[in-house]
Amino acid sequence: MRSxxxxxxxxxxxxxxxxxxxxxxxxxxxxxxxxxxxxxxPVSMTCYLSLTNQNPFNPPTRYVGTANYTRLAHDPDFLHxxxxxxxxxxxxxxxxxxxxxxxxxxxxxxxxxxxxxxxVFFVPVILSAVVVxxxxxxxxxxxxxINSMLRTLGVDHPPGWLSDPDLALWSLAWIITWQVLGFCVxxxxxxxxxxxxxxxxxxxxxxxxxxxRFRHVTWPMIAPALTINTVMLLITGFKVYDQVQxxxxxxxxxxxxxxVSFDIVHTAFTDDHIGYASAMATVMLVLVAxxxxxxxxxxxxxxxxx
Amino acid sequence: MRKIALHGALTxxxxxxxxxxxxxxxATGPGAAGGRxxxxxxxxxxxxxxxxxxxxxxxxxxxxxxxxxxxxLVAPTVDRxxxxxxxxxxxxxxxxxxxxxxxxxxxxxxxxxxxADELADYVVPKANPIAGKEYVLPYNTQPxxxxxxxxxxxxxxxxxxxxxxxxxxxxxxxxxxxxxxxxFVVGGGGQDTWADMYPLIADVGTDVxxxxxxxxxxxxAGRTTFADPLFVGAVRKVSALAAAGYIDPAGLSRxxxxxxxxxxxxxxxxYPMGSWFAASADAKPPAFGVGVxxxxxxxxxxxxxxxTGGGLSVSSKAPDVALAKKWAAAFMEDKENLDASVKADGxxxxxxxxxxxxxxGPVYRATVDLYQQAVQRNGIVNAFTVESGDGxxxxxxxxxxxxxxxxxxxxxxxxxxxxxxxxxQWTQATQ
Numbered sequence: 001m002r003s004x005x006x007x008x009x010x011x012x013x014x015x016x017x018x019x020x021x022x023x024x025x026x027x028x029x030x031x032x033x034x035x036x037x038x039x040x041x042p043v044s045m046t047c048y049l050s051l052t053n054q055n056p057f058n059p060p061t062r063y064v065g066t067a068n069y070t071r072l073a074h075d076p077d078f079l080h081x082x083x084x085x086x087x088x089x090x091x092x093x094x095x096x097x098x099x100x101x102x103x104x105x106x107x108x109x110x111x112x113x114x115x116x117x118x119x120v121f122f123v124p125v126i127l128s129a130v131v132v133x134x135x136x137x138x139x140x141x142x143x144x145x146i147n148s149m150l151r152t153l154g155v156d157h158p159p160g161w162l163s164d165p166d167l168a169l170w171s172l173a174w175i176i177t178w179q180v181l182g183f184c185v186x187x188x189x190x191x192x193x194x195x196x197x198x199x200x201x202x203x204x205x206x207x208x209x210x211x212x213r214f215r216h217v218t219w220p221m222i223a224p225a226l227t228i229n230t231v232m233l234l235i236t237g238f239k240v241y242d243q244v245q246x247x248x249x250x251x252x253x254x255x256x257x258x259x260v261s262f263d264i265v266h267t268a269f270t271d272d273h274i275g276y277a278s279a280m281a282t283v284m285l286v287l288v289a290x291x292x293x294x295x296x297x298x299x300x301x302x303x304x305x306x
Numbered sequence: 307m308r309k310i311a312l313h314g315a316l317t318x319x320x321x322x323x324x325x326x327x328x329x330x331x332x333a334t335g336p337g338a339a340g341g342r343x344x345x346x347x348x349x350x351x352x353x354x355x356x357x358x359x360x361x362x363x364x365x366x367x368x369x370x371x372x373x374x375x376x377x378x379l380v381a382p383t384v385d386r387x388x389x390x391x392x393x394x395x396x397x398x399x400x401x402x403x404x405x406x407x408x409x410x411x412x413x414x415x416x417x418x419x420x421x422a423d424e425l426a427d428y429v430v431p432k433a434n435p436i437a438g439k440e441y442v443l444p445y446n447t448q449p450x451x452x453x454x455x456x457x458x459x460x461x462x463x464x465x466x467x468x469x470x471x472x473x474x475x476x477x478x479x480x481x482x483x484x485x486x487x488x489x490f491v492v493g494g495g496g497q498d499t500w501a502d503m504y505p506l507i508a509d510v511g512t513d514v515x516x517x518x519x520x521x522x523x524x525x526x527a528g529r530t531t532f533a534d535p536l537f538v539g540a541v542r543k544v545s546a547l548a549a550a551g552y553i554d555p556a557g558l559s560r561x562x563x564x565x566x567x568x569x570x571x572x573x574x575x576x577y578p579m580g581s582w583f584a585a586s587a588d589a590k591p592p593a594f595g596v597g598v599x600x601x602x603x604x605x606x607x608x609x610x611x612x613x614t615g616g617g618l619s620v621s622s623k624a625p626d627v628a629l630a631k632k633w634a635a636a637f638m639e640d641k642e643n644l645d646a647s648v649k650a651d652g653x654x655x656x657x658x659x660x661x662x663x664x665x666x667g668p669v670y671r672a673t674v675d676l677y678q679q680a681v682q683r684n685g686i687v688n689a690f691t692v693e694s695g696d697g698x699x700x701x702x703x704x705x706x707x708x709x710x711x712x713x714x715x716x717x718x719x720x721x722x723x724x725x726x727x728x729x730x731q732w733t734q735a736t737q
Contacts, residue, residue: 056395057410057701075734137496141564142556143573162495163558165716249499252558253713254706254727269391271702271735272410 043285049278057272068279078280080255081263084169088259089237089291091173092180096233097226099177100184105214107185108192118189122182129179133246136175137162140247165256168248172257175243180236184229191225192218227299231292238288241265260284342375343626345633348390348400350381353563354586354650363646367637374633376402383497384562401624402634405616407694408434408441410701417441418622418631427639429656433614434695442694443617443638446653449600449610449677450689451504451578454587454669457595459487459575468599471606472512472543479552482575489552491574492715493565499708500691501562504578505544505553506711507690508601511611513540515687516603522688523697525732532725532732541714541721548715555716581673585652588667598672600680610680611689614656700735703728 050068054061072078103121107114124132139145140161150158161171195218203213241261244250250258250266258266260280268277349360357380364376379400381389387407393399399416411417419439425431433444455468460478463485469475479489494502514521514536521537524530532538547553560568569577570592577583578601587596600610618634620627637643639657647653648662652670654677655662662674680686691704699707710727713719719727 056391057414059414071737077734137561141495141559141561142554143560143564143568143571160556160559163556163716165713165718246497248495249497249705249709251494251499251709251712252555253716253718254709266388266702266705269395270385270388270705272391273737274395 046278046281046285049275050282052275052278054275054278055272056274061275064275068276069283071276072279072283077255077258078260078263081258081260084255084257085238085240085259085261087169088173088176088240089234091170092176092237093230093233095173095177096180096184097229099181100229101188101222103181103185104188104192108189118185121185124179125182125186127179129242130246132175132179133243136171136178137247140171162248163252165251165253168252168257172240172243172247175247176236176240180233183232187225187229188222191222195221223299223303227296227303230295230299234291234295235288238284238291342373343629344375344377345401345624345626345630346377346379346398348379348381348386348393348403348406350384350386350389350405352384353566354582354652359646359650363637363640363643366640366642367633370636370640371629371633374629376633384500385497399621399623401621401630402637403619403621406442406619408436408619409694409698411619412436412439412441416622418620418624418627420631424631424635427658429658430614433656434693434698436695442615442619443634444614444656445617445638445644446647447612447614447656447677448581448616448652448654448689449612449673449680450580450692451508451601452581452598452610452673452676453508453601454569454577454579454583455597455599456569456572456575456592457597459572459594460597463487463575468597469602472602472604475602476547476550476552479547479550479576483550483552488554488574489576490547490554491565491569491577492553492557493560493562493568494557494708494712494715495559495564496561498562498565499705499712501560501565502558502711502715503691503708504580505547505601506541506707506714507611507692508578509540509543510537510690511687512601512603512609513543515611515690516607516609516685519687520697522690522693522699526697532728533722534725538721538725541724544711545714545717545719545721545724549717553715558712558715581654581677582652584667584670584673585648585650587669589649591667596669598669598676600676600685608680608683608685610677610686611692612677612680612686613689613692615694616653700732702735703731706731 051063051065052061053064053067107118107121137144141147142158142160142163144161146161147158159167162168199217199221200213203217208216239261240259244257244259244262245265248257250256250262261284264277264280264284267273267280271277347364349355351357351360360378360380364378368374368376379393383389386403386405390400390403390406390411394411394416399411408417412419413436419441420443422431425440425443428444430444430447432440434440434442453468459482460467463478463481465478465481469478482489490505492502492505494500518524518536521530521534525532544553548555554574557565557568557574566577566579566583566586568574572592572594584598600608603609617638620630620634624630641660644653644655644657644660645663648655648666648670652673654674662670677686691699691707693699707728710719710724710731713727714721714724
């Protein structure tokens, strides 16, 4: 006897799904709420403000459409900041990746000394950017340790690391690279230690020398580390603010070291142009997102093709 | 489901609490905490005005005004005005602030004006009016800048005394340079880019404001621009000093504190700086004798740029404005506080009947003498970029001017380019 088909009835499966969704919602709600309150709402407000002329000291606030964005495209100060940000980001991304990989390769050994050295390289990462800036400012001023040493060595006119407009941006890029190097070292070290020893042994048996083993075994295997470092460094480079504020205040001279983040803060809180600063922030958000997605796509494709 | 609802409700409560924490805070109204009113007070710290200076001054004022608890806030840099704006943007404008430029805050109705009665004891009750009202207690005058000089360096270069004309100043600089002595110590590094402005403030004072006291008001009204030959001429004097090597660009990497130290370390013979250096020079005398003179004019007429103000302002949204004003006045007019301000910051007090401590040192006394001479000879002018009130520079232009000065000292801008740069910044700031 054939049993009658079950009635769709109360749908016990759907009930489980609803309960599951409820549990998920309850677990995710705190995080989601915080995310909405402290990320989505401020970002949305910033986007909205970017379409206004808000100036807390010059009310009323009016909707100005895309006028702020049009103005940005022709604002030499903003374009200087954008260029400086791009230079710092490029230098930091390339130099910290290269330096981090090199140091990681040197430290990828067993022994107490190497463990201690790993700690030493990581110290700048845990220091506040302000502390690092104060230290480097003391080192790089005209009367600082580096120029004093150069004078002792007979250099009559040592470089103005922070006072020469042609050097100051590079000095800043160096300081930021120095601070983030330890992060790259740790990520690369972790990746290096995950490369199976058997692959190196097999390559060695096939007659590969050290360089060939690095190129054909190590380098492809640490591709995820390159992705992580590159994306993190891109974001770090784009949002540089503290070092500029403490070390150069955007100088020496017009637009030599000001970055987009620095410009945003000053435009909002010194010039009082909140609407215009919001447009800058929105442009930066889009640029960081585009750069990060592009880097991720490019580098992850390389990981996939291994 | 009940658990889920409970979780959801807790989350909403937590979010509401967090959101509540984000606004307000700081000050509590009368009746809170046993009838005491908590008022926030924004200060700033410098090598002269350190934490213990402020704590002692706050304690003295609070002893005179019962029922007030002061919560001290310290601006992260000397730019307390920018910090006040940041706090204001998050709805936390301090109830009381010291030496914050009132421009913008006053026009937006965020400050409580001082009445004529409240200003009756002040020497210059209309120091920096905004639409006819005063928002900052004008308690002291600071000549900005005077030139403090190293007497030993002058003697070594064969200079018998301070110059009385601009041509003599240039000759003295030349003589110093010839002896291998850097003529001027000028700073402007780190966060303290403003410290590079003093030669320009001096030249604008002597060459522009002395003959045209309302020049900046004219600029504000659009009746002139920075391209005015008068202004460009003043700027050209600074660029000429830099081009001749009398202002060392290396100083642009020095913070304000490092710049003062550089003068103390004999890295230059002349230090154009505000009168506050006098207190520092007396409190901790350098290894050489320090003299002072006013930045000379072409003709030899005594002109001293100065700013009178620097006192307390009160937020119109303070929990008890009357009480906040009472505390601010007590802070400002307390004899011990004024003495402390004189000793720590070289203040020239602008309150009637006040006399500075008899123990003040020679550099302070020489500074006050010079200022008094200028007052008697009608030689006091506004200090360019320092002035506030109607007709002063729009917000943000002061910082940009300091960056432009760095280009001028580095030889990256001519006087004409600097003037055009300022005009562009003015236009952008007022858009």
